[in-house]
Structures are given as structure tokens and as C-alpha cells.
Amino acid sequence: MTVAGASPSPTARRGRPGYDQQSVLAVAVAAFNRYGYEATSMGMLAEELGISKSAIYHHVPSKGDLLRLALDHALGGLESILDDPRAGEGAADARLEFVLRGTIAVLTERLPFVTLLLRLRGNTEIEREALERRRTFDRQIAALVDAARQEGSIRDDIDPRTTTRLIFGTINSIVEWYRPGGPLTADKLADDVILMVFDGLHRR
Amino acid sequence: MTVAGASPSPTARRGRPGYDQQSVLAVAVAAFNRYGYEATSMGMLAEELGISKSAIYHHVPSKGDLLRLALDHALGGLESILDDPRAGEGAADARLEFVLRGTIAVLTERLPFVTLLLRLRGNTEIEREALERRRTFDRQIAALVDAARQEGSIRDDIDPRTTTRLIFGTINSIVEWYRPGGPLTADKLADDVILMVFDGLHRR
Incomplete structure (x- = not known):
């Protein structure tokens, strides 16, 4: 899944090591829809992506920015x-x-x-x-x-x-x-x- | 608001002392829709109704029964x-x-x-x-x-x-x-x- 009309980048595929903002966003949106925005934490997203919390912050400054x-x-x-x-x-x-x-x-x-x-x-x-x-x-x-x-x-x-x-x-x-x-x-x-x-x- | 086709009883009006199951139910449904079922507690409903928690249990055995x-x-x-x-x-x-x-x-x-x-x-x-x-x-x-x-x-x-x-x-x-x-x-x-x-x- 890509956003803002961007073409898929090689690192955007889910389940592969190396994420970009697009793929982090796709996982975040799925979690927001499933658990609600308030109930979703950056830690949950990191776990879902199989990366560390600090690695998420490399892609996006905050949960609010993902929203x-x-x-x-x-x-x-x-x-x-x-x-x-x-x-x-x-x-x-x-x-x-x-x-x-x-x-x-x-x-x-x-x-x-x-x-x-x-x-x-x-x-x-x-x-x-x-x-x-x-x-x-x-x-x-x-x-x-x-x-x-x-x-x-x-x-x-x-x-x-x-x-x-x-x-x-x-x-x-x-x-x-x-x-x-x-x-x-x-x-x-x-x-x-x-x-x-x-x-x-x-x-x- | 009345439920199950019952005609409004004198105690069913909101904002009046004395509640029946119908009026407790109306308040519960409003809270479930607003905060979500999981996030609504019997204590919140009691506060909303201005009655004690034990008074709620007089009308309905549990939150699940209200749902x-x-x-x-x-x-x-x-x-x-x-x-x-x-x-x-x-x-x-x-x-x-x-x-x-x-x-x-x-x-x-x-x-x-x-x-x-x-x-x-x-x-x-x-x-x-x-x-x-x-x-x-x-x-x-x-x-x-x-x-x-x-x-x-x-x-x-x-x-x-x-x-x-x-x-x-x-x-x-x-x-x-x-x-x-x-x-x-x-x-x-x-x-x-x-x-x-x-x-x-x-x-x-």
C-alpha cells in the first residue's frame, strides 16, 4: 500500500526488513481502525512491524503525525x-x-x-x-x-x-x-x- | 424514552428521582454509544443517574444485562x-x-x-x-x-x-x-x- 500517489518503493513492502514512512503509515492506519487511535501506542506499532520503537521515530516524529x-x-x-x-x-x-x-x-x-x-x-x-x-x-x-x-x-x-x-x-x-x-x-x-x-x- | 413497547411509566422520566429499568437502560445506551461498551462502567452510569451503584444493581444485575x-x-x-x-x-x-x-x-x-x-x-x-x-x-x-x-x-x-x-x-x-x-x-x-x-x- 502506498500513500499520496507515490509509486511503491522497494522498501515499502510489508513483511520485508527495512520500512519507509509509507509502510509504517499503512500498519498504523490498520491499527487505528482496529483498536481506535487512543488505544494504539507507538510500542504496539513497533511490535507489529517487528522493529524497535526508536526505529519508528526515525520515520515519523509522533503518533499524531501518523494520524x-x-x-x-x-x-x-x-x-x-x-x-x-x-x-x-x-x-x-x-x-x-x-x-x-x-x-x-x-x-x-x-x-x-x-x-x-x-x-x-x-x-x-x-x-x-x-x-x-x-x-x-x-x-x-x-x-x-x-x-x-x-x-x-x-x-x-x-x-x-x-x-x-x-x-x-x-x-x-x-x-x-x-x-x-x-x-x-x-x-x-x-x-x-x-x-x-x-x-x-x-x-x- | 421507553423500551420493549412499554408505555412510559411515571418513574421513567429522566431527571426525576426514582428510576426504573427503562430509564437506567436509556442512560446506559447513551453512554455505550458515547464512550463504548467496554469503557462504560456501572459507576459512570450511577453518577450519570445521580444514584448509588447499589441502586443500579436493584434494577439490573450487570452491565452485560444492560447490553x-x-x-x-x-x-x-x-x-x-x-x-x-x-x-x-x-x-x-x-x-x-x-x-x-x-x-x-x-x-x-x-x-x-x-x-x-x-x-x-x-x-x-x-x-x-x-x-x-x-x-x-x-x-x-x-x-x-x-x-x-x-x-x-x-x-x-x-x-x-x-x-x-x-x-x-x-x-x-x-x-x-x-x-x-x-x-x-x-x-x-x-x-x-x-x-x-x-x-x-x-x-x-
Whole structure:
């Protein structure tokens, strides 16, 4: 697993001697999701990696930095969708579909990182900053939903806030069950979600 | 807040001296959802209620019993939907809609209890038993989805397992944001979810 779009380095593979920040981060995120951030110690991560505690500090100054890097990987992926010209040009409906497909792609590619982001409770300053970035992202999607409704492509008998929450609920719940590498590819999953959300499950 | 369909007793109101099992349970469920089951002690619940620890044990023998009662309240509500004749008679599509509306009603009426159920990790025997009951409920919905697909009312270009997961994801995510007593009633929410899931958000 690599982060921030970096290509895999030879030392990034798990289970091999010699770790880099990326591989330490992957192990940390798995532990945060499993035991909770508070309950995870640098000692536990060192043991998991089979290295000394001081060796971990060689890669990252603190547990908080691991959390910050992990959340930034999830948020950076989501934010970059909105930087794409396809998120800003053309009909709101097509822009909304582009952004939702992008969100599903980031979610499936960076599954443990987005899982961590979605489970945040905001107990620390790092978490609160990440939640604020997530809210900013959510508000931009809500604005797209509003625009699609105003252009007449989205139904107006559901409150726009409910519409946005149902869309997010459907997409975010994917982290609870989707496992990459199985028979359902990320692309087919995105097709399925877009189909249900926009056209519904009823056969016509 | 009352449980197991009991009507509110005069002693069930919070903030009044004199508690019954129902009100102790309501406080316990709120604490379990906030701090986690493991991290919640009977001492914390006593403090929250403003009563002594021994007074709590007068109402319920152990913390595990509070968890079991809480999960049974959520599961009992869900299971009773399937006992209704409308869940078993007529077209599969109408039966599925009835069951989904019922699920949303239980979820909104027993919000903290269903939230607790949905966040279970299965660390204890009580949790594992509840998860098994939940899986049985989920399997019955999956069978209804299959039946609706076979009768031709539900689209067949999405894998039935994906269909079921997306429906559950959409409905279960309601616990993350819905707050009873606001402008969105539980009935309107159920209409909205059924509309999006079956007919889609696109205007036609």
C-alpha cells in the first residue's frame, strides 16, 4: 500500500526488513481502525512491524503525525476530485456524477484511510482540523446537489439536505463491506451506486 | 424514552428521582454509544443517574444485562416487522417496501438502540449472539430482494448481494445524521428513502 500517489518503493513492502514512512503509515492506519487511535501506542506499532520503537521515530516524529498523514491522504484524494475540470464545467448533473464516481474511486483505493476519516469523533486538534476539511468537501457536494436540482435534473420532492445525506450515506457505507480484490471491481461498484442513486432499483 | 413497547411509566422520566429499568437502560445506551461498551462502567452510569451503584444493581444485575436488554430492544423491533402479514403476503416488491419502511420506523423510534446494534464488533458472547440475530434478519431481507428480482420488479444488472448491501448501507447510515423531533418526520424520511432507492433521484 502506498500513500499520496507515490509509486511503491522497494522498501515499502510489508513483511520485508527495512520500512519507509509509507509502510509504517499503512500498519498504523490498520491499527487505528482496529483498536481506535487512543488505544494504539507507538510500542504496539513497533511490535507489529517487528522493529524497535526508536526505529519508528526515525520515520515519523509522533503518533499524531501518523494520524495527520493518514487523514491527509484520505482528504487529499477527495479534494483532488473537485480540482478536476470535470467537477467544474458543464451540466451540474454530469459534474455531480463525476464527483460521486471520484469519491467512490478514492474510497475503494484508499479504503483504510477513508474508513479512519469517516470514524473520526473529533477528540484531538488533528481530528477537528480533518473534520473541518471533510465538512468543506461535503458542503461542495451539497452545492452541486443544489445546482443539479435547480437545473431540473434532480427531483425536488426530497429536501436537498436529505438528498445530500442519503447520497453520502449510501457511498460512505461502502467502507463497511467492500473488500478490494474480490469479484466486484471498483468501477462496477461505482456504476451500481450511480444507477441506484439516480435511476433507482425498480425495473422500468 | 421507553423500551420493549412499554408505555412510559411515571418513574421513567429522566431527571426525576426514582428510576426504573427503562430509564437506567436509556442512560446506559447513551453512554455505550458515547464512550463504548467496554469503557462504560456501572459507576459512570450511577453518577450519570445521580444514584448509588447499589441502586443500579436493584434494577439490573450487570452491565452485560444492560447490553443484552438494549440489543434485544433493537432486534425485537426489527424482527417484529417480519412477523407482520404484510411482510409475507403479496408481491415481493410490496413486501420489500413494507419491510424497508418498517426498518426505517424502528431505526428512528429506537435510534440509540439501533445505533448500538450497528456499531457492534462482536467482542463478547452477548454481542456475538446479537450479531447472529442481525445476520438472520439481513438474510431475510436479502431473500426478499432476490424474490423481487425474480418477479421482475427489481433491476437485474446489479448483483443481488450488492443491491442488498446498498439498500442496507443507505438505511443504516440514517443513524449517523437523523435526529427525531426535527423538521424531517420519520414518515417523510421513509418516503424519501423509498423514492431514492426504488425510483432514483433523477427527475423524469
